[in-house]
Structure formats: C-alpha cells, structure tokens
Amino acid sequence: DSGVTQTPKHLITATGQRVTLRCSPRSGDLSVYWYQQSLDQGLQFLIQYYNGEERAKGNILERFSAQQFPDLHSELNLSSLELGDSALYFCASSASGGITDTQYFGPGTRLTVL
Amino acid sequence: EDQVTQSPEALRLQEGESSSLNCSYTVSGLRGLFWYRQDPGKGPEFLFTLYSAGEEKEKERLKATLTKKESFLHITAPKPEDSATYLCAVQASFNQAGTALIFGKGTTLSVSS
Numbered sequence: 625d626s627g628v629t630q631t632p633k634h635l636i637t638a639t640g641q642r643v644t645l646r647c648s649p650r651s652g653d654l655s656v657y658w659y660q661q662s663l664d665q666g667l668q669f670l671i672q673y674y675n676g677e678e679r680a681k682g683n684i685l686e687r688f689s690a691q692q693f694p695d696l697h698s699e700l701n702l703s704s705l706e707l708g709d710s711a712l713y714f715c716a717s718s719a720s721g722g723i724t725d726t727q728y729f730g731p732g733t734r735l736t737v738l
Numbered sequence: 739e740d741q742v743t744q745s746p747e748a749l750r751l752q753e754g755e756s757s758s759l760n761c762s763y764t765v766s767g768l769r770g771l772f773w774y775r776q777d778p779g780k781g782p783e784f785l786f787t788l789y790s791a792g793e794e795k796e797k798e799r800l801k802a803t804l805t806k807k808e809s810f811l812h813i814t815a816p817k818p819e820d821s822a823t824y825l826c827a828v829q830a831s832f833n834q835a836g837t838a839l840i841f842g843k844g845t846t847l848s849v850s851s
Contacts, residue, residue: 626781626783626784628781657838657839659839666841666842666843666844667782667825667827667839667841668841669838669839669840672832672836672837672838674835679832679833679835679836679837680832680833680835680836680837680838681832681836682832682838712779714781714782716839721835721836721837722837723769723770723829723831723837724769724770724787724789724829725829725837726772726784726787727772727784727839728784729774729781729782729783729784730781731780731781732779732780732781734779
C-alpha cells in the first residue's frame with residue numbers, strides 16, 4: 625500500500641458525459657501528478673500540482689482539467705467524454721515535486737466510456 | 739526529446755531461470771531512473787531509483803544497474819510471484835519548476851513453475 629488513495633475504483637459512463645476522479649496524496653506529500661494508461665500508449669503524464677498550484681502540463685486534452693485543494697487532495701475532471709478516453713487513470717504523489725523525488729502511485733481509477 | 743525504450747516486450751522464464759530486462763534512455767541530463775513493478779489492473783509499485791552511472795541497487799531477487807545510456811533489471815532465480823510488468827521511467831523537467839516521469843512501455847515477465 626503506497627498511501628495514495630483514489631476514488632472511485634471503477635467508473636462506467638456514456639459518451640458526452642462528465643466525470644470527476646479524486647486522489648488523496650500520501651501524508652506529508654505536497655505534489656500530486658495525474659497519469660493516463662491505455663493499452664496502446666502506456667503511461668502518459670497529464671499534469672502536476674504542487675501545494676495547490678499547477679507546476680507542469682503534459683499531453684492533457686482541453687476537455688480535461690484538474691485542481692489541488694488546500695487539504696492537498698486533487699481532482700481530475702474529464703468532460704465531453706469519448707470512447708477513446710477509456711483508460712486507467714493514476715494519481716501519484718511526491719514529497720516536494722522536485723526533479724529527484726520518487727513518485728508513489730495510487731491504485732487507479734478504471735474509466736469505461738460506452 | 740526524452741525517450742525510454744524497454745526490451746523485450748515480453749519474457750517467459752522457468753522458475754529459477756535468471757535473466758535481464760533492458761531499459762535504454764535518451765534524456766537531457768539524467769536526474770533519476772526509476773523502476774516500477776505493475777500487476778494487472780493495479781498501480782505501479784516503486785522498486786528502485788538510480789541516479790548516476792555505475793550505481794547498483796538490490797532488493798530480494800532483483801538488482802538494478804545503470805550506465806550512461808541504459809539500465810538493466812537483473813532477476814536472479816525468479817519465482818512465479820515475480821510475474822508482472824516491469825516499467826522503467828526517467829524524470830523529465832517541464833517548464834522550469836515542473837517535473838514528470840517519462841515511462842517506457844514495459845516488459846511483461848511470466849515465470850512458470
């Protein structure tokens with residue numbers, strides 16, 4: 625158990641809908657990262673937050689947004705869902721968000737778009 | 739562009755048959771190479787971080803090594819419970835303050851008894 629929690633575990637929804645994925649980092653960690661894992665693309669970085677502020681953005685679609693709250697939990701919002709958004713979404717956390725930090729991953733949310 | 743390539747894509751071993759997984763990387767200034775283990779449908783589990791060429795780390799039957807262009811994950815006398823996908827990643831910098839892991843596609847290891 626990494627100490628990172630994610631809810632829900634599974635999410636099934638229809639195209640065009642909007643969903644919110646939630647992540648709580650390890651105790652004491654200030655930085656949160658979101659990754660998407662699909663069968664053909666592997667693990668892809670989406671976005672990083674540090675202490676409530678956006679730090680880095682990867683290949684995140686405009687339909688996706690995220691935020692980190694004062695209690696350090698983070699939410700990833702996915703809207704206008706398409707079939708291709710079906711994937712595993714992972715949250716990771718690290719102590720300071722620094723370049724040598726180790727990232728610890730949560731158990732993931734499996735999103736299925738029908 | 740930072741890039742990570744892992745080989746082979748899949749590896750089948752008999753219990754006790756040692757082998758190595760390869761991770762080659764191109765990155766502008768290595769700040770850390772990471773190995774993770776991932777079981778199906780689960781989150782990646784951290785194994786090792788290597789920071790400089792020549793560094794080695796061990797954990798049970800696993801040993802990770804690092805050169806200037808690649809890393810190896812050596813598995814000695816594997817057991818069926820070592821079956822998993824092993825992911826290699828490098829830490830990349832984004833903008834000036836951000837950071838993220840760039841992952842390879844992984845090597846799926848199957849160990850049969």
